[in-house]
Amino acid sequence: MVLSYQQSPWNLLFFSSADFGRPKNGMLKILTGVVVVVLALFLFPMIVGILWSKGYIGGKMSREKELKGFDLQTCFFTYKQIKAATNNFDAANKLGEGGFGTVYKGMLLDGTIIAVKKLSSRSKQGNREFVTEIGMISALQHPNLVRLYGCCIEGNQLFLVYEYMEKNSLARAMFGSDDQLLALDWPTRQKICVGIARGLAFLHEESTLKIVHRDIKSTNVLLDMDLNPKISDFGLARLDEEEDTHISTQVAGTIGYMAPEYVLWGYLTNKADVYSFGVVALEIVAGKSNMKFRPSEKYVCLLDWAHVLQKTGNLMELVDPKLGSEFNKEEAVRMIKVALLCTNPSPALRPNMSEVISMLNGETAVHELGMDRSLYGSDFRALTDQLLQQPESLNTSLNAKWVGSSSITTNDLYSINKDSR
Structure with a gap:
């Protein structure tokens, strides 16, 4: 059977009685072609799946290309090196666990001690x-910023390699x-507070x-052997473009440390870091966590208590009793x-941060300003009024939601405001 190029492919599926008397080579070729097409349809997804799992196509290779596309001034480690350095991620070498990975x-x-942050490659946010x-x-290079030695990306393995900080986090x-x-x-606390301020001043004002x-908080401040503080965990960091009044970005961070204008309206500037620093500074003085300060269920957080003491003129009650x-x-x-x-409340x-350093060192006077609580909105005003007038009666669902949480989303914020009404 001879076919012309004008014939429809569908005609190949039908034969006249005369066709059966002719040689079967043509029919055999047709059947062979059909078998090849069917096999290809079944095997192609399987082949793609294997290549995807091996990292030759898809997300893993694109992630590696994206990472190596940066002109990064850092070192690339192999997975074999990381595995050997941590003794195959021995549980005894585990330093801690954060929102995006475990640290070993x-x-x-060469004898260099390192901290390895192992991230989950399955999390898009983590990538x-x-x-x-x-x-x-x-x-970035600064005495008050944790130094990054390098990274590792092989297949589904993602690691960041940092200098090891002997005394772990300020929170711990x-x-x-x-x-x-x-x-x-006290001298150590003063040094830590000023050191954090110097690191932030570098990020905001001095760095190119x-x-x-x-995400400035006590868990993201690490201490070396001499208890010098270094800011870590830049996973949520954003570039501050000087020509823009603020950064528009999805709200992310840690409850209890985020500035109100950022939480409520998504308005992000470096003054959000200043706010977070203020909370950490209070924690340093008091030796208490802003997230867990609930004496007799009376107060929402350490910052609220500080404002109460400021109103009553009893600021010294805030100082950590362990200092004597x-x-x-x-x-x-x-x-x-x-x-x-x-x-x-007003950014x-x-x-x-350069002004903060000057004030902490006693070089300039601290400008005391009254807190305009109207900027918080009605829910925050009512809460603070209740603290000042009837602190013993405060035991709200808002309190329970804040303590022990680690991050906040727009839905969480709506829920918090709804429950506090």
Whole structure:
């Protein structure tokens, strides 16, 4: 049977009686072609799946290309090196666990001790954070910023390799279990507070890249052997473009440390970091977590209590009792006042970080400003009024929602406001 190119392919499926008397070679070729097409339809998805799982196509390779597409001034480690350094991720080397991965202690062949953050490659958010963190911190060098040694990306393995900080986080040193607590005397607390301020001043004002960290909190401040503080975890950081009045971005961060204008309206500037710093400064003075400060179920958080004490003129009650009388009263009062200034509801009334450093060092006077609580909205005004007038009666669902939470979304915020009415 001879076919012309004008014939429809569908005609191949039908034969006249005369066709059966002719040689069968043509029919055999047709049947062979059909079999090949059917096999291809079944095998193609299987082949694609195998290539995808091996990382030759799809998300993993595109992630690797995206990462290596950056002109990063950092070192790339192999998975074999990371595995050997951490003794195959031995549980005994586990330092902690955060929102986007587990951190392990390790040692390179040259004896360098490292901290390895292992991220989950299945989380799309984790992948973005991974790229963001490398892109941000690889261009930054400052004594009060954790140093990034390099990264590893092989198949579904994602790692960040940092300098090892012997004393772990400030949160653990102040709020951890009994065997984790450190005896932080007043000079050390003053040094830590000023060091954090210097790191933020570098990010906001001195670095070529102006950066808003977006997640300043005591768990993201690490301490070296000499208890020098270093800011870590740049996964949520954003570039602060000077020509823009603010950054438009999805709200992300940690409840209890986020500025009200950012939580309520998504208005992000470096003054959001200033607010977060103010909360951390209060924690340093008080030795208590803003997230867990609930004496007798009376107060929502440490910051609320600080405002109550400011109103009543009893700021010294905020100082950590563990210090006894061994602290500089003038410096303590100054740090509290700076913290309250940094947490002013109006971002325009907050100082920048270079001004904070000057005030903490006693080089300039602290400008005391009254808190205009109307900027918070009716829910926040009612809550603070209740604190000042009848603190013993406060036991709201809002309190329960804030304590123990780690992040907030727009839906969470709606729920919080709804429950507090």
